[in-house]
Structures are given as structure tokens and as C-alpha cells.
Amino acid sequence: SQKIEQNSEALNIQEGKTATLTCNYTNYSPAYLQWYRQDPGRGPVFLLLIRENEKEKRKERLKVTFDTTLKQSLFHITASQPADSATYLCALDSSGGYQKVTFGTGTKLQVIP
């Protein structure tokens, strides 16, 4: 069956360290993968999109990698801050181009001052 798996346990990290979140998928061949941030009581907010022919993408303190062989994306936040505390979601087109976007369950990140 098709699955998008994110670590459902919360990730606690000390301020200033690099946070690394994992998104694994099975039985998909996505052309692109997206990462979102969600704060309590709010809708998800788009962060980064990475295409299958891109190994890595960066935006300020954020970095995303995409390994289509391992079927895995890693999301890194460097020099983490308490304001980075939120739930992070990965998403991909699960329909082979027909634009059906499916999300993982998300990982809750807590940055401790």
C-alpha cells in the first residue's frame, strides 16, 4: 500500500542546534515533494518544494534533500530557534501527475531555549 511516513513522535532539540526531520514514502514515484509548517489552530504554510531532479534545495536556514532511490526526503533547520517550534508536514503528488496532493502525518518540533 502507499504510505507517507513521518516520525510521529515529537522532536525536542536545543536552541542553536540543527533539527533534522524525515519523510519516507513507499509505492509512490513523485515528481516533486513539498514541506509545510503548521502552527496550532492555523492552516499549513508552504516552506519548500523540491523536484525529483534536484538533490538539495535551500532557503535561508532551511535545507531539503530528496533521494528518489531511498524514497526519502530530509528537512533540516540550522541554528534552530524557539520560534521554529511547530509541526512540519511533507506532501507529494500521489497520483502520478493528476495533482492529488497527499500529506504525511507530520512531526512536531519543539526547540528548547
Next chain:
Amino acid sequence: NAGVTQTPKFQVLKTGQSMTLQCAQDMNHEYMSWYRQDPGMGLRLIHYSVGAGITDQGEVPNGYNVSRSTTEDFPLRLLSAAPSQTSVYFCASSYSGGNSPLHFGNGTRLTVT
């Protein structure tokens, strides 16, 4: 720009009642979608639309109807509410589906008693 606007923010229904959750976007996006979010389940796709007059089912379509008569609006109808439909509902839009960022509304929290 208002972005994606969802109404109402909160709603309580009795079992068997019907209602429509409204979603409007002012970004001229072709793609719109509805998700529900439940604890531990993540965001699950209910229905989506790739343009006016075109809709398709997502992962959990049963009990919900949609139509897309204009580019701007994508209402979600519950014909006969059930307690299992208690959830937070998010509407999203994007320029072209999975290969462009999704813009989310702030959700409707629905309770069915």
C-alpha cells in the same frame, strides 16, 4: 489579498443535519482542494478540483459532495452529518496542483453531536 477564506470558523451540527462549508480564493488559482485533519491521522484529502467544472475524489470522499461552478469558489457539502465527520476542515488552492505551493485557509472546526 485575502488569499483563501473559509467560513464559518466553528460549527456545531446535530446528526443528520446538512450544511455547506464555504471556501473562496482570490488568487485566480485553478486547483482547489478540501482536507480534513484529525489527531494522529494528518491531513486527508476529501475532494479536489483542477478547474471550474472539474472535480475528483480524494482519499476520504464518502459523505461529502463538492462542485466547482466558478474558479473562485469550492464549497464542501455535508448532506447528512455524522459524528465521524467531527474534524477540522481545511481548504487549499494552488496555481497548478502538486507542483506548486498550496495556500491554505485557517480551517473550519466542525463538531457533530
